[in-house]
Amino acid sequence: MDLFFEFLNTLKNTVVDVLPIISIILGFQLLVIRKPIPHVKQVGFGFIYVLIGLTLFLLGLEKALFPLGKMMAEQLTAPEFIHAGEQVLASIHWSDYMWVYVFAAAIGFSTTIAEPSLIAVAIKAEEVSGGAINANSLRISVAIGVAVGIAVGSYRIVVGHPIHYYIIAGYIIVVIQTFFCPKLIVPLAYDSGGVTTSTVTVPLVAALGLGLASTIPGRSPLIDGFGLIAFASLFPIIAVMAYAQITEAKTKRVEKKLEIRNKNKLTKRNLKHKQQDFLTESKEDR
């Protein structure tokens, strides 16, 4: 019974969140476009499903994952665990926190795989690219990006470097990659930075940052606790572009082999066709 009331309460909050979106859509549809919504019944049910789904999802997170994840973040960063009974030293060494980095990377990866908005973008990307971009590969690349990002971000909190050096270095890498990676992936890669950090990742990552910043001497939870999210939205851009670059390089190598083998058989037209389909090609190859 308690669960049911919690469900209603969460549902109410979700509906309140969605209300502005629905009113904007309805307002513009009725007043500006002035046409009935196509398939109105189906769309309506779709919205109801989304609302119910999001509510159950949030409720489940609150019940199971958040308390456990937060507790683990606290325990892993607690001085008793780090120093395991030894005398707490005045100065800390970054390698004492090895398990924290591993946890940061693992939790970053696994929460990103379950992130609903990333699933949405990945589905759309696969659909639009006609299957050239595989939804699961895209999600795994983004998740690797988040994992590396949060691990590096935790390292930064431990050593206490200023955040903007890291972010600016990341920007420089993004800019260089942009010039060398396939043009098709660039907008999607930029987008993947923003979609990673929503419902699942943010609360857990925030707990980790806060735990780290409040237990390490000399760090302020108010200043150093923030900033992990910024890392989590920068590194996926790099990871997705790297994914496209690796796929492209692999395809080129395969093509070279093919070229040598069928030197005379392969017409020029075929080759051009192959190059266009390089993403599909490498997928089959794998």
Next chain:
Amino acid sequence: MNQQFFVFLKALLGSCKDLLPIILVIAFFQFAVLQQPMPNVGDILVGLALVVLGLTFFIYGLEMGLFPIGESMAQAFAKKGSVSWLLTFAFCLGFGTTVAEPSLIAVAKEAAIVAASGGIISDTLESQLSYANGLRFTVAFAVGFAIVIGVLRILRGWPIQYLILGGYIIVVLMTLIAPSWIIGIAYDSGGVTTSTITVPLVTALGVGLASAIKGRNPMIDGFGLIAFASLTPIIFVMIYGMVIG
């Protein structure tokens, strides 16, 4: 009916697979690293079942409701041919979905406490509230602005990398002159703006527009709206910090 059930079952299985990594990570750290028993196993199992069900319903509804409405509206606007209405819609969508975003409200409140303890604003509840609200409206305005720029880009076919590059340069330059207490909050505000319902809607809008306009490639021109929405808040929040400070 039978077929629909089958589709649902497949989605359910997919959601289980999506959740598997989290379960493995938590189990590994709890048993192998921290070496502690799992607390309230019953609660956790119920919670996991809810998450799997929720994810399934969400994805099911996404393809039924959110994607179609986003694309049909984009096409209707493209057919209508009124750029000013389209841009108004874009701004409203960005502003309206962000101003009420719970994670933004939470971050703004925390940022106000940081500012008050740092002596940037006076330590009263009233000034904290006005600071938090100012921050919220700044971010919401920035997101509205971002979607407008993004939609304009799709209409005109501007290459995305120069716009983003320009944005990065502005961010770097602003970081040098902005007060240091605003920088962490500004960088984070870029990440918290895009909610779970906004992302699919905005993506469908961009892809729908790019496919409705002749000469645009939905892959190259359709994506990128969210990229702007996570960049402009950084710039606007730093401006806000400079104005206040």
